[in-house]
Amino acid sequence: MSPAAPTPSSSTAPTSELHLAVALDGTGWHPASWREPTARPREVFTARYWADLVAEAERGLLDFVTLEDGLGPQSSHFLDPDERTDQVRGRLDAVLIAARIAPLTRHIGLVPTVVATHTEPFHISKAIATLDHVSSGRAGLRVQITARPNEAAHFGRRAIPRIEAYDSPDARETVSELFDEAADHVEVVRRLWDSWEDDAEIRDTATGRFIDRDKLHYIDFEGRHFSVKGPSITPRPPQGQPVVTALAHDTVPYRLVARQADIGYVTPHDTGQARAIVAEIRAEQASAGRADEPLHLFGDLVVFLDHDPAEAASRRERLDTLAGEPYTSDARIFTGSPAQLADLLQELASAGLSGFRLRPAVLGHDLPAITRGLVPELQRRAAFRRGYEADTLRGLLGLARPANRYAAATA
């Protein structure tokens, strides 16, 4: 095709550009993914494996990758451990993987998962600030809670009551508390990022002062679950505030997204549902007093991608057979071609989603299908970038570098 030839979408109204991320976990999101020839299951605990995946995502010009994590082994049950030996078990710390990859990449955002329930916000704040320093402004985090009693037993500091029925008042209370605590956790992390003004380091040889202590700030956070004094030990990260993200399926986590996140991942199964979720989060955002602040909502989808849709379907069936049961997910499972997926994403986007986090069913297969199939398709439709246009993750996402809250207070 010559460059001047009209493409099928060139006659339609210009589409706005989508943001695209991929969620990396083990060998992929299907529990039998490790058995595919492309899977490299023996290498999941090596740096080279993750470097190759992130390099592929960067070749596809994706906004960022997320890295899953957890403070216990993976399980086929939502709240309890299992003793299965036929699925990938074990994982490396996501922040360390992200840091290990950072010097090997230049543009793509790196968003590791951090568990707010058992970790210290002070440690998380300096770790993500440092990830931002080592990646020159490409860090984010995906905040997550854990309600698993077995993971609480790994720490032994608190007992988390076992949730028996999800919609019982007890369960609601437990989960609400964990999310409230996570919101406090993010608040502390964010205040610590601002606890150094950007120009706090002065190196004033005349007075012998290395820093201007008036530009360092105690955060004096006092919450229900903990208090933290500050300031951070690590200077303000290059992005000022690295990008905070969270996955949300219900009102309580929607509230966390509305209060504290820059990106919320949501799981609509159709456009109507997407519209309803977007409306609910926007309303929460308004009542949290953040109506004017940018907040991206990304749709999460599990994807089986092949040029021939029948091939994708039969691959899914083959994996389900190996797993011994049909794969289910909190997110919609898409099976089909890149063009069909592009159609679906554009339709869902019309409900107010500004991007998507795709969960490749098999990383070795579906990640390159995203970068080499879906991305060119979206580019043809003028719905995705053709080159990295910014140096930082905030820049890629169209988010301004935030002013420092403490500097504003003293100005």
Add this chain to the structure above:
Amino acid sequence: MSKPLKQIHLAAHFPGVNNTTVWSDPEAGSHIDFSSFAHFARTAERAKFDFLFLAEGLRLREQGGKIYDLDVVGRPDTFTVLAALAAVTERLGLTGTINSTFNEPYEVARQFASLDHLSDGRAAWNVVTSWDAFTGENFRRGGFLPQEERYSRAKEFLATATELFDSWDGDEIVADQESGVFLRDAKAGAFVHTGRHFDIEGRFNVPRSPQGRPVIFQAGDSEEGREFAASSADAIFSRYATLDAGRAFYSDVKNRLARHGRRHDQLLILPAATFVLGDTDAEAAELAREVRRLQVSGATAIKHLEFVWNRDLSSYDPDGPLPDIDPNTGDTHISKGRAQVRMYRDPLATAREWRELAAANGWSIRDLVIETGNRQNFVGSPETVARTINDYVQSDAADGFILVPHITPTGLDPFADKVVPLLQEQGVFRTDYEGTTLRDHLGLDPLPRS
């Protein structure tokens, strides 16, 4: 027949938050940018050093209720920097201080096991305890531990982490795509620990790492610290980089090993050491004097005196005589977050001694601090420094040194370029890495699978 020459171990400490770092030097670069860490690490690896070392700080220091502003302030997160450095180096060991007071064993064990995987077996952990409630104010636990509890927690912390490291044998991951067996053992990672400080159970979720566990460093100097090291550490980060004190410490600690059923060569003694190089010894001595004056500005000298006097001395002239008032011996110390505070347990005696020294030598406040403070350990031409280091090691004052340059990040370059080749010529330092892991570099036995 003469004794075979000991091989020297060398490591590099990235200079950070301390008053030996001369940040005012025009060559001094960022202590935060990754490029600084990468330069420093590449220099250490080019020189075939055993490892790079990062210290830790968890609260900004204060003096008189204000954040201390005269030294380098601020540092990045240890684990995150070390993981990133694993990408720009291939063999260099990566050692980080992580305290056992404001962390939990499951999390720290995961991070070190991850770092060991991501660096192909180059991780090491300097286990320390944090000292006060001041630091605790940045953490959920809030509180702190009384002195006598700190080593008890540190010991149990390390023992618990070791149980977690050992909860995988190392051959559990089968990943047989044909049969569908990923894990050989459904209970891989299972652990139960019941103790005074930790009562935890479950499954550790990082498979056995290349070294089995990180190399263990210990840095305390108390009686408990020495025993802890003799029982549990692979190396000690000591502060005795002089010949006599080094030999005394060395023999004391090595003699403790047998009681713990360990061999003489299973614990390395590695003091931290500073150095100044010149073309000649005289030039180096002159340079060393200049560096000391840069390290101790007038303002720094006054602040240093305040550690002992425990009161505001800002009205004193650093070029004048010492204060004739006595130190404040009240409980609450003016200086927070500094280890040095504990060095002056009898401030009245220290003040008296310093006044006498100053009077006898005609020293001003600044002169006194320069003269009594930390001098550079190795000062001289490259030949002198190489010979001195080798003498110290051969006479059992140390097994090697952890070098702390006073300039970030280029301060190590002259040592790598000028001293290391001389040690190599003498056959006392490697010309290339022989193994791939840090345990290999340190000559430690591989760990048996649990």
